[in-house]
Amino acid sequence: MRILICQLLPVLSLVSSTAALTITSTNPDSFKAAATTAAANAVASYNARQSKDTPGKFDGTWWEGGAFFNFLINYWHWTGDSQYNDIITEGMSYQGGSNNDFYPQSVQGYIGNDDQEFWALAAMTAAEQKFPDNPKPGSIGWLGLAQGAYNDFAARWAVDNSSCGGGLRWQLVPTLSGxxxxxxxxxxAFFQLAARLYWYTGNETYANMAETVWDWSVQSKLFNNQTWYIWDMTLISENCQDPSGKQWSYNYGSYAAGAAYMYNKTKANAKWKTGLDGILGMTYSTFFPAQYGSNTMAEIGCDPWKQCDRDQLCFKGLLASWLSTIALIAPYTQPDIFEKLMASAVGAGQGCTDTQCGQQWYAQQWDGTSGIEQDMSALSVFANALAAFPYNGTAGPVSADNGGNSTANPTGGGSSGETQISPLKAITGGDRAGAAILTLIFCGGWIAAVTWLVRADIF
Structure with a gap:
């Protein structure tokens, strides 16, 4: 199947001839060379950050470290370049925290469930790619860290089950808007994590949770399982029946990847085949727009205006990572996915120089933007497009049944449930009126006191 794809792609003339990172669709070494350059640039930025004394910590953001290491693990897997393995091991192990669940004390109080989930998903990538566990005595394996994080999410789901009938909140602390x-x-992301843990371990507890999260997402109106339109969020005050927000590629990719793992593990169960096909179809039509050739990825909510923030600049890299895995565990998806990954990689290469990458992969030139996030996403699509080439015999993800050897820790985490403090009461008109009256009383008393002091010649 992969050889067939590589034979068909030359007719697309996917060759970048003007950018420094020239990629030819028939030459895997050109993808590898581009990935090597992007990885070096991203790692150079990581090493130069102000927070470099804290392994895994990015300046001004925490979750991006999880995405960064996920992309570097895939880079190692597909290229064989191990020069960054030590910083991967150091950063991920450090951020695993004392509870071994990617919930270190340093970030408690300001992160969301999704932030922690990206680290857990990176750990699953490490386990599935057979990235070596940390050899330091007492260290928890990548599988064990992912299990610890899963236990946190499951505990939070149970604690908050009365609001909207389930679901994870965006953020954990009542003073935060999410x-x-x-x-x-x-x-x-929780659905995907549960599905991947089920796929890797065979434990039905994870399968049951994956089913629960999927079904709740449909019931809550977060996504429509007829149109496969996925909204960004819902409000608890509206019983999660008011979906809203822009379309983001990582929302689609997170559910699609989870469905693919469930499809594979359940031997093509119709529920997961229908779900995977539905979400992929909407992903293709939405994030591979016809105006850009139908095969080049675009973050439609911000790319056209070059207004993507730091978070949003990482989304295409996440989608590329998940699409390559989907193609390997649900092989019937390979023709479309490989075509789109390779075209997107060529486009990303056109938007890079030797020292930086832009965000618009369809622009056919560097768009004038730069940053570690642009380099990270470009790295991801360059490396993951190599899944289309069987030239080096590199295999897809493994589970405990076929070579996976990461150490488990199924009882880790679970004690860091979300804060259960009532949110601050909303300010009402009556509150404002009362405050105004108190202010007038105070001011009146203060003026009277000052007048008495002046008359008494105190000043």
Missing amino acids: YGAKNAISNG
């Missing part, structure tokens, strides 16, 4: 919302990525 505490009142349940969003697609927090639940889609």
